[in-house]
Amino acid sequence: MNRTTLSLIAGATALAAVTGFAVVSTPDAKATGGTAQAAAHLPVERTSLVCPQPSTSDLAETTYTSFTPVTKGTENEGRAELRPASAQQQGDEKAEDGEGDEDTKEEKSEKPVLEPKEPGKPVTGDATGGDSPALLGTAEGRFAPGWTVQQTTTVAAGTGRGMQGVACTAPDTEFWFPGTSTGDGRTDYVHLTNPDDSAAVVDIELYGKDGALETTVGEGITVQPHSAEPVLLSTLTDEKQTDVTAHVVVRSGRVGAAVQALDDQLGGDWLTASADPSGNLVLPGIPKDATAVRLVAFTPGDADVDLKVRLASPSGLITPAGHDTLHVKGGMTTAVDLEDITRGEAGSLVLTAGDASVPVVAAARVLRGKDGGQESAFVPAARPVGTRATSVDNTAKGTTLAVTAPEGTAKIKVTASAGTEGGTPASKTYTIKAGTTQHIELPAPAGAKGTYALTLEPESSTPVYASRTLSTTDSGVPFFTIQPLPDDRGMVAVPHSNEDLSILQK
Numbered sequence: 001m002n003r004t005t006l007s008l009i010a011g012a013t014a015l016a017a018v019t020g021f022a023v024v025s026t027p028d029a030k031a032t033g034g035t036a037q038a039a040a041h042l043p044v045e046r047t048s049l050v051c052p053q054p055s056t057s058d059l060a061e062t063t064y065t066s067f068t069p070v071t072k073g074t075e076n077e078g079r080a081e082l083r084p085a086s087a088q089q090q091g092d093e094k095a096e097d098g099e100g101d102e103d104t105k106e107e108k109s110e111k112p113v114l115e116p117k118e119p120g121k122p123v124t125g126d127a128t129g130g131d132s133p134a135l136l137g138t139a140e141g142r143f144a145p146g147w148t149v150q151q152t153t154t155v156a157a158g159t160g161r162g163m164q165g166v167a168c169t170a171p172d173t174e175f176w177f178p179g180t181s182t183g184d185g186r187t188d189y190v191h192l193t194n195p196d197d198s199a200a201v202v203d204i205e206l207y208g209k210d211g212a213l214e215t216t217v218g219e220g221i222t223v224q225p226h227s228a229e230p231v232l233l234s235t236l237t238d239e240k241q242t243d244v245t246a247h248v249v250v251r252s253g254r255v256g257a258a259v260q261a262l263d264d265q266l267g268g269d270w271l272t273a274s275a276d277p278s279g280n281l282v283l284p285g286i287p288k289d290a291t292a293v294r295l296v297a298f299t300p301g302d303a304d305v306d307l308k309v310r311l312a313s314p315s316g317l318i319t320p321a322g323h324d325t326l327h328v329k330g331g332m333t334t335a336v337d338l339e340d341i342t343r344g345e346a347g348s349l350v351l352t353a354g355d356a357s358v359p360v361v362a363a364a365r366v367l368r369g370k371d372g373g374q375e376s377a378f379v380p381a382a383r384p385v386g387t388r389a390t391s392v393d394n395t396a397k398g399t400t401l402a403v404t405a406p407e408g409t410a411k412i413k414v415t416a417s418a419g420t421e422g423g424t425p426a427s428k429t430y431t432i433k434a435g436t437t438q439h440i441e442l443p444a445p446a447g448a449k450g451t452y453a454l455t456l457e458p459e460s461s462t463p464v465y466a467s468r469t470l471s472t473t474d475s476g477v478p479f480f481t482i483q484p485l486p487d488d489r490g491m492v493a494v495p496h497s498n499e500d501l502s503i504l505q506k
Contacts, residue, residue, distance in 0.1 A: 041387070041491040043074045043145040050256030051082065051135040051168035052191035052270075053228055054153045057160070058130050062153040065393040066114045066137075067122040067417065067453040071145040071490055074119075078141015081112035082125075082149065085134040085193060085228050116143060122392055122420050122453045134228035136195045137168065146490030148390040148453070152470065154479065159187060160268030162375040164260070165393075165470055165481030167272070170489065171195055171254040175273040177246040178296045178333065179363035179378055182206070182213075182234045185264045189230045190246060193256040194223040200253030204231060207298060208241040211331050223255055230260075243335040245298035245361070266367060267375035269481050274380040277359030281381035282312075283349040284437070285402030285467030285482060286342050291374070292367040293338040295326065295349065297360055302330040305358040311341055312348040312404045317435040326351075328360060338364075348404040348437040348465065351381070368478040377469075377482045384463040385412070386487025389456040391468040396444065400469040401454065403430070404437040410462035415455045416445040423448030432464060456485060 054062040068080065113135055114125045119142055139147040149168040155161045171193075180188045194200045200223045206213040218236045223229045233246065248257045262268035275281060277300060286293060299305050307326040310317045320341050328334045341347065353360055363380040391401075394416075403412060415427040426443040445452055458464050471480040 042494050043071050043490060044492055045144055046138070046140045047144045047147055047489060048170060048195055049137040049147065049149050049168040050171060050193040050195050051137070051149060051151045052166065052193055052256070052258050052260070053134045053230060054127065054132050054151055055155060055164070056130040057155045057158055059156045059158065060128070060130055060153050062127040062132055062151060063393065064114050064125045064127070065122055065150045065451060066116050067148050067390060067392045068116060068119040068139065068143045069146045069388065069390055069455050069490065070120040074142040074145055076142060078139070078143045080116050080137065080139035080143035080147055082114040082135045082137040083112050085136050085226055114149070119143060120425070121418050122451060124420050124451065134191070134193045135168070136193070136226060146388060146390050146488035148392050148488055150393040152393055152481065156474065159264050160262030162267030162269065162477070163470065163472065163479035163481045164269050165483060166258055166270035167483050169256050169258065169272070171256045173250040173254050175248040175257040176277065176361040177248070177259045177271055178274055178298045178361050179271050179365055179380070180233055180244045180246045180259055180261060181242055182237060182244055183240050183242040187262040188233045189260045190233060190248060191228060191230050191258050191260060192221070192223045193228040194225060194253060195256070196253055197225050198253055199224055200255050201251040202255060203249045203251060204236060205247040205249070206233065206237055207245040207247070207331060207333050208239060209243065209333055213237045213239050213241070213244070243296050243333050245296070245333045261378065263376060269377040271363060271378040272380055272484070274361040274363055275383045277361050279353035279356035279359060281351040281360060281362050282404065282406055282465045283362065283364050283379045284382050284404050284465040284484060285469060286347045286349065286364065286366060286379060287368060287469060287480070288342050288345050288347065288439070289368055290342050290366045291340055291370055293341050294335055294365045295338055295362065296333060296335045296364070297326060297328050297351070297362040298333045299328050299330055299358055299360045303355070303358045304329050305360060306354040307360060308352040308354065310350045312350050312406050312435055312437045314345050314436055314438060317350065317406065346402055346437045346439045348402065350406045366482070368480060373477045375478055375480060377480055379467065379482050380484065382465050382467065382484035383486035385456050385458055385466055385485060387491050388488055389466060389485035390488040391454045391483065391485050393451050393470065394454055394468070395451055396442070398471055399442065400471070401440045401442060401466065402437055402469070403432050403440055403464055403466045405432040405462055405464045406435055408434045408462040410464045411459040412464055413457045413459055414440060414443060416443045416448070417453040418445055419448035419452045420450030423452065429459060
């Protein structure tokens with residue numbers, strides 16, 4: 001074995017590559033009593049997010065909401081902004097072609113779609129129609145820790161009509177999307193967004209009920225710098241399948257990826273990536289009035305696995321009648337209809353592999369409404385809340401917060417921020433009993449006007465999972481969208497500088 005010393009700077013660089021410029025710095029000697037000791041956790045100093053193109057429908061109306069929680073230990077300076085990917089690309093092309101600097105400066109100085117003024121207060125921006133581009137965002141200094149942006153679109157009619165919501169994400173190098181489709185009546189796009197200065201090269205693999213689907217142009221997809229590329233899944237293969245798992249792998253560079261799943265009859269929404277393949281998965285926040293739930297699961301490799309399926313209800317973990325296990329064949333996508341599994345109560349799906357060494361990814365498509373007035377949304381397997389999770393674009397009547405603690409009793413503090421048009425933050429701590437899911441009655445910010453943000457901070461070591469549902473009604477159809485709430489990447493663990501940072505390599 002070779003022994004290699006990993007420096008703090010190298011560790012921060014590696015972190016930046018994964019989380020999107022999540023940068024930290026070492027504290028000065030005065031702050032640590034003249035020693036080189038570092039805090040266990042420090043706020044990130046720079047981060048990036050990408051938002052996919054919201055819609056191509058002329059009837060689309062989109063709202064962007066940005067929020068950074070107030071974080072102790074951050075500096076007073078900094079900034080955050082979201083700009084159109086296309087505008088940045090045009091400016092870069094002009095610079096490369098040697099055209100006038102004035103044109104480039106004009107593109108670069110174009111007013112951002114969103115530019116927050118201070119942490120602790122959400123800001124909004126709007127877009128109308130189907131020509132709104134993907135957005136690229138960077139936050140620095142006090143605006144970076146936990147920076148969260150929500151993109152919410154309402155489409156009044158047509159394919160994918162309904163409410164489509166997605167939390168803008170940090171770029172990465174691998175994504176799993178169980179729950180996609182190449183079947184008739186579905187139009188599913190994988191949106192790839194490249195925030196960096198060099199091109200990214202991406203492969204898209206598709207897996208159906210019998211294994212890998214033969215694809216024609218799914219390999220070596222180039223996403224130009226500062227640009228976005230929507231890829232229609234049905235153009236990658238001739239096979240029409242209702243349930244497909246899409247695997248996005250970045251050969252070089254990094255991208256943000258999300259799937260826009262549009263149905264001719266059942267509306268549409270964004271499907272975000274499942275949590276990393278694991279033998280234990282939680283799908284938090286199935287709406288209590290769901291009229292149908294379809295679970296889709298996939299395991300990479302050749303090994304089969306039996307998944308134990310349970311529902312974390314308000315009273316505890318229960319096994320759905322007739323759906324206690326789901327057999328998933330290696331390398332094949334498996335789906336099962338769980339019907340109205342929640343039966344009018346809050347619920348989260350808890351999946352446990354019979355063989356913990358066999359990893360699984362999963363997602364559920366949820367329907368609300370009946371008789372031609374249905375709308376759809378997706379709940380992927382989620383990562384735990386972690387240190388803190390942040391949700392934006394909330395309203396008193398249209399927001400449902402679901403929190404589950406499948407492994408044991410947990411406490412969690414929920415804070416509602418001031419509104420986009422004023423108000424005073426409010427906080428409340430809740431106890432979530434072991435194995436249950438609770439719809440939390442949100443703390444009401446005093447005098448809040450407009451939409452507000454929610455931050456969730458666990459106060460116990462037991463893992464908790466959460467999701468937020470936005471809902472409204474349009475012509476009798478229940479428009480809704482669901483976003484899981486993982487850790488908001490506001491803090492990063494930094495080892496003490498006098499610790500042994502060496503690692504063993506073969």
